[in-house]
Amino acid sequence: MQSNLTSNSRYYQVITGYITDLELYDNYQNFIQARTLANRPDFNVSSIGHLDKVFNENNYMKSIKVRREDGSLIQNIEQYFCFKLGDKVIEGVFCRAFFNIGDYVEVVVDQIEGENYFAYALRRPVDHYLWLHPYATMGTDLAKRKKKEYLSLIPLIIFSSFGIAGAFIFVYMLMLAYSLKSIGHLIIAVLALLFFLPVRFYYSTFKTLESGSPVADKIFATLGYVNPKNFTIDRECDFFIDKLNFLFKQYEANYSGSLTNLEELYEEFIDYYRNQQSDDETEDDILLKHFLSDEPPGARWVYIYRTATVIPSYITVIHTESSNDKVES
Incomplete structure (x- = not known):
């Protein structure tokens, strides 16, 4: 018998705590096989969120046999994962799940059954990273x-x-x-x-064109963004993008090397910027340099934010940091 996610609510829940028992799966088949072997509650994973778009894009990439420069095939655009926060089992799918065991995280979830949950977003406060479910980046009203x-x-x-x-x-x-x-x-x-x-x-x-995402509406509402249906996550990183573009123009204006290709010059600038040491670095510089060094190839739908939103008081939040789960709602 399949379980149903409680997605008829206007909001998701949030679970906080430290990651344990982290498992990563590079494709859908391995994820489903692991779920079956672990006897986790059954539900139709392929119907979740925007995984239909993910499957279509993967099939398209395979059909045109897109390869890297070294000749190897490009990975699927998604990566599945499972970990625990306390005794809560968290499953989900992001593009690249490069969080680690021991990380303190705040996870936006929907309950599958019992102690099992499906993750739609994950926020790591230590370095201001925000992972989102594929294609869940823009509210529906803004897209319209x-x-x-x-x-x-x-x-x-x-x-x-x-x-x-x-x-x-x-x-x-x-x-x-x-x-x-x-x-x-x-x-x-x-x-x-x-x-x-x-x-x-x-x-x-x-x-x-981006059609907007009901999943994004609920993620942004759960995390406390104002007017979530008219919000796009790009607004979170616009500051960092503008900063990089400004610094690159300065770098380009003063450049006296041999590179003429703009893309190669930009890559050289990024490498220079993230390794640059300065006494007057701001917290934003530190966050951005860390992100540029940490982000794996092919990563999508993961962002850095400047200031964390406050999760509204009416959202159910389960804290697993202590031995006894503390629930706020």
Whole structure:
């Protein structure tokens, strides 16, 4: 019998404590096999969050056989994990789970059954890291607003005009080709189909835009972000990105080396920045340098934040730091 996650609530729960019994799994099959051997409560893992998108992207990467420079295949974009906080069993999936045994963490969870929980986000206060469930980065209302901005009136008119003109030319030339028995008009009719390419590109791009995530809505609400449906996690790291871009422009302006490729120059700058020692380093510099040194290749959906939000008093928080779990709600 499968257990159901209690995801009908507006909020998740939070469990805090120190990680023990950490296990990592590089693919879905190994994770499911380990769950079965450990006799953990059964539930439909593939229906969780946005794992359907994860599976689709993995299949796409395999279909085009994307490889690294050394010829090895790129790993799946997700990594599954299981660990304990006290006697609570926490399972989940992030892109790269590079937390460790002994880390103090605050985990946003949904209960599976009994002492078993599924993690949607993990916050590590010591270095201000925040791991998120795949694709759970933007609130649903913000995504809708961004799509409306993209689908504005002027481009809509332009691309619709392309489609209407293409359809008119196609039909008209097809009729002439039929009545005049003309190959030339038939060729023009076929060429008129090219008018549909910009239209197809525009609407296919629109469909692939970030659609927002109900999972993100609940994560941000649980962690105490203001107006979570209009929040994107990118706002947390915009400060660090702006700082890096500003420092890189300074580095580029004063650069006198042999590199001409901008991407290679940026990589050299990152290496220089994270190893640079300075007496006037701020806490933000320390956090950013640590993140740049710590982040493994291919990591996605993990961020650094400047100041932790306060978890609202109405959120159920289970503290496992002591021998007896303390529950706040």
